[in-house]
Amino acid sequence: MIYFDNSATTKPFPEVLQTYVTVSEKYFANPSSIHxxxxxxxxxxxxxxxxxxxxxxxxxxxxxxxSGGTEANNLAIKGIAILHEARGKHIVTTEVEHASCYESxxxxxxxxxxxxxxxxxxxxxxxxxxxxxxxxxxxILVSVMHVNNELGTxxxxxxxxxxLQQYPKIxxxxxxxxxxxxxxxxxxxxxxxxxxFSSHKFHGPKGVGFLYIREGVSLSPxxxxxxxxxxxRAGTENVPGIIGMTKALRMILEKSRSEMNQMKELNSxxxxxxxxxxxxxxxxxxxxxxxxxxxxxxxxxxPEVLIHALEDKEIYxxxxxxxxxxxxxxxxxxxxxxxxxxxxxxxxxxxxxFENTLNEGxxxxxxxxxxxxxxxxxxx
Amino acid sequence: MIYDHIIxxxxxxxxxxxxRHIFVNRLKETIKKKLKPYPDVQVNKTFDRMDVVLNGxxxxxxxxxxxxxxxxQGVSLAVxxxxxxxxxxxxxxxxxxxxxxxxxxFKVTTKRNFKQYPQDSQELNHIIGGFVLKNSEGITVDxxxxxxxxxxxxxxxxxxxxxxxxxxxGGLPIGAGGKAMLMLSGGIDSPVAGYLTMKRGIRVEMVHxxxxxxxxxxxxxxVEDLTKVLxxxxxxxxxxxxxxxxxxxxxxxxxxxxxxxxxxxRLMMRITERLAAQNDALAITTGENLGQxxxxxxxxxxxxxxxxxxxxxRPLITMDKLEIIDLSHKIGTYDISIRPYEDCCTxxxxxxxxxxxxRDKANRFERNMDIEQLIEKAVENTETVYFTEADEEKxxxxxxxx
Numbered sequence: 199m200i201y202f203d204n205s206a207t208t209k210p211f212p213e214v215l216q217t218y219v220t221v222s223e224k225y226f227a228n229p230s231s232i233h234x235x236x237x238x239x240x241x242x243x244x245x246x247x248x249x250x251x252x253x254x255x256x257x258x259x260x261x262x263x264x265s266g267g268t269e270a271n272n273l274a275i276k277g278i279a280i281l282h283e284a285r286g287k288h289i290v291t292t293e294v295e296h297a298s299c300y301e302s303x304x305x306x307x308x309x310x311x312x313x314x315x316x317x318x319x320x321x322x323x324x325x326x327x328x329x330x331x332x333x334x335x336x337x338i339l340v341s342v343m344h345v346n347n348e349l350g351t352x353x354x355x356x357x358x359x360x361x362l363q364q365y366p367k368i369x370x371x372x373x374x375x376x377x378x379x380x381x382x383x384x385x386x387x388x389x390x391x392x393x394x395f396s397s398h399k400f401h402g403p404k405g406v407g408f409l410y411i412r413e414g415v416s417l418s419p420x421x422x423x424x425x426x427x428x429x430x431r432a433g434t435e436n437v438p439g440i441i442g443m444t445k446a447l448r449m450i451l452e453k454s455r456s457e458m459n460q461m462k463e464l465n466s467x468x469x470x471x472x473x474x475x476x477x478x479x480x481x482x483x484x485x486x487x488x489x490x491x492x493x494x495x496x497x498x499x500x501p502e503v504l505i506h507a508l509e510d511k512e513i514y515x516x517x518x519x520x521x522x523x524x525x526x527x528x529x530x531x532x533x534x535x536x537x538x539x540x541x542x543x544x545x546x547x548x549x550x551x552f553e554n555t556l557n558e559g560x561x562x563x564x565x566x567x568x569x570x571x572x573x574x575x576x577x578x
Numbered sequence: 579m580i581y582d583h584i585i586x587x588x589x590x591x592x593x594x595x596x597x598r599h600i601f602v603n604r605l606k607e608t609i610k611k612k613l614k615p616y617p618d619v620q621v622n623k624t625f626d627r628m629d630v631v632l633n634g635x636x637x638x639x640x641x642x643x644x645x646x647x648x649x650x651q652g653v654s655l656a657v658x659x660x661x662x663x664x665x666x667x668x669x670x671x672x673x674x675x676x677x678x679x680x681x682x683x684f685k686v687t688t689k690r691n692f693k694q695y696p697q698d699s700q701e702l703n704h705i706i707g708g709f710v711l712k713n714s715e716g717i718t719v720d721x722x723x724x725x726x727x728x729x730x731x732x733x734x735x736x737x738x739x740x741x742x743x744x745x746x747x748g749g750l751p752i753g754a755g756g757k758a759m760l761m762l763s764g765g766i767d768s769p770v771a772g773y774l775t776m777k778r779g780i781r782v783e784m785v786h787x788x789x790x791x792x793x794x795x796x797x798x799x800x801v802e803d804l805t806k807v808l809x810x811x812x813x814x815x816x817x818x819x820x821x822x823x824x825x826x827x828x829x830x831x832x833x834x835x836x837x838x839x840x841x842x843x844r845l846m847m848r849i850t851e852r853l854a855a856q857n858d859a860l861a862i863t864t865g866e867n868l869g870q871x872x873x874x875x876x877x878x879x880x881x882x883x884x885x886x887x888x889x890x891x892r893p894l895i896t897m898d899k900l901e902i903i904d905l906s907h908k909i910g911t912y913d914i915s916i917r918p919y920e921d922c923c924t925x926x927x928x929x930x931x932x933x934x935x936x937r938d939k940a941n942r943f944e945r946n947m948d949i950e951q952l953i954e955k956a957v958e959n960t961e962t963v964y965f966t967e968a969d970e971e972k973x974x975x976x977x978x979x980x
Contacts, residue, residue, distance in 0.1 A: 217978075217979045217980075220979060221979060232794060232796070234795050237794075237796045237799060240796075241799065241976075242976055245976050245980060246980060249980050258913075259913065441979055441980065444980050445979065445980050448980070
């Protein structure tokens with residue numbers, strides 16, 4: 199099997215699963231219970247929070263555990279909007295955000311907010327100048343993803359964050375879900391106020407993630423109840439998930455240091471090969487893109503057909519974002535980059551992990567070449 | 579990164595006259611222990627400072643560690659080069675370039691310990707400054723208020739060049755001044771009092787009064803966590819956990835409500851004094867602060883103080899609460915201190931404690947109790963645990979999970 203769909207989700211590390219099982223068995227007590235068992239679990243969570251904080255160079259107070267990336271994005275965007283709407287109801291974002299942000303903005307629009315969706319260039323990238331031009335006196339939030347989940351394009355979040363430091367009243371949210379472990383980011387130094395993470399994108403368990411909230415930033419909780427997570431997110435902690443995620447984060451950052459070259463090699467090999475194929479167009483920009491994503495179109499062939507044909511050969515890839523791939527035929531992201539219908543509706547995304555090898559890349563190219571030539575004959 | 583050295587400068591230590599070597603040796607020991615996790619670093623003592631040779635170890639982490647060591651006035655990141663003037667110029671330029679992109683102005687200060695060097699300090703300032711100016715863009719000289727001061731120290735064996743300075747923790751090397759017992763409740767004040775005592779070179783041992791089941795395991799955990807944080811500044815620290823339930827119950831039974839707290843504090847003092855004697859400590863440190871709560875009025879302190887003639891160190895005595903809170907944030911104990919678990923002082927808190935107790939009455943009430951037996955039992959059953967900064971990691975039972 200060749201698993202090239204790591205942007206949809208990753209396979210949990212065996213060590214992480216081991217932790218998950220041990221924690222579920224041994225540390226099952228409710229961390230809010232006042233007895234010793236509860237106390238132990240609370241200590242475990244404290245330790246995990248500390249470790250995450252160290253790994254992303256933040257303070258433990260700045261980490262809020264959530265049920266995943268979608269919740270982290272929702273909490274950041276709506277949490278800021280709800281608490282600070284008296285100061286202004288304008289938000290700046292991009293046309294290419296993940297559905298969990300995009301739909302949050304739509305919802306806010308229905309509630310009287312004004313949202314500016316910045317256009318992107320051919321590469322799917324916005325510019326710092328566009329952000330500056332979009333700012334108004336009533337802007338309270340700028341939200342930009344770090345790495346685009348379909349294209350792998352890296353947005354200039356560092357430059358935007360630095361620029362926004364002139365506007366201390368505007369909050370800056372970064373959806374970092376696709377980037378962690380692949381594209382480094384200095385959160386503190388880049389003027390980022392809120393940053394979302396999802397465990398299952400870096401070989402952790404599903405159903406857990408976290409939001410970095412810079413000290414001094416206040417927002418409204420979305421889930422109310424007990425005083426978990428300092429009142430920002432009620433609900434009994436997903437303890438095995440949190441501990442598993444913490445371990446996965448440590449491991450992915452270690453691998454990111456030791457195995458990045460292998461991934462880059464695989465990436466450039468696949469890109470080179472795809473470039474030589476006549477009927478294939480690469481959508482992922484060559485410069486300033488994440489090393490784990492290659493998006494390409496094969497106009498004339500329905501991407502679903504290609505996905506299923508690959509799957510017959512035990513190769514797993516995606517059409518577009520898994521979260522929106524069941525909705526409509528054209529990719530909203532590729533449309534935004536200005537590609538024509540043919541190309542925007544025939545995109546395939548392959549996405550790597552540090553476990554993928556150059557050999558798998560070679561096999562993939564072989565199979566793809568053969569499939570395309572066969573399918574072309576049939577479709578004609 | 580061209581920086582390969584850290585220069586450690588002493589503060590007050592240099593004033594210590596003939597005892598100076600004792601303080602310096604203490605400091606060196608502390609630094610060596612502190613840098614144990616970095617096996618490749620090398621610490622060298624010279625006459626007026628210490629040099630840490632990095633040998634490739636991460637400099638910013640090491641600087642952070644050194645900033646927790648008392649007795650250090652400041653540290654500088656430095657690079658060592660030969661005495662060749664060409665190399666000195668080139669190195670100074672590199673050092674400035676790596677000092678950060680925000681640097682706009684600089685000046686050069688040369689110190690020439692090696693008096694045989696052909697050029698004197700003034701000439702060297704000109705030569706090096708001129709070279710740096712010519713070979714960099716957008717940077718000018720400002721001798722009065724520069725962003726960066728390039729310090730060039732010419733010694734007989736080599737040249738040291740530094741640009742980046744970091745403040746140290748100040749104070750005196752830990753252990754140079756003997757030992758005190760710190761009464762650690764778990765609140766905001768006592769850890770800060772411990773920190774400030776250690777800052778003057780005094781080692782502390784913690785005394786915590788534990789009253790199960792009235793106080794929970796988590797209250798004890800809190801005190802252990804606070805102790806762990808303080809090992810950053812104090813190295814190995816002993817924590818004495820005194821079983822206090824019997825004492826509190828006896829007080830509840832035999833002492834009028836409004837004097838119960840005064841008597842409780844007097845018993846704590848006596849027990850701590852006993853532990854001090856056992857552990858060769860010559861003083862007691864508390865987080866007391868004038869006027870903050872009932873036990874901290876002057877009449878109250880007067881009444882409580884009667885039971886011991888050990889010196890009582892009260893570093894916070896005249897500080898405002900907000901100053902104390904600021905410090906507790908700075909030393910990293912605040913977030914632990916505010917965990918909401920009751921300690922033995924709050925569990926039996928009377929509804930109206932006496933704010934003006936007096937010694938006569940306290941002595942009279944105490945006659946109803948078998949004080950000596952209560953103290954002896956508490957001291958005998960005291961449990962002692964050690965905490966060391968270095969093996970904090972090792973002891974951690976969650977290590978494999980995370």
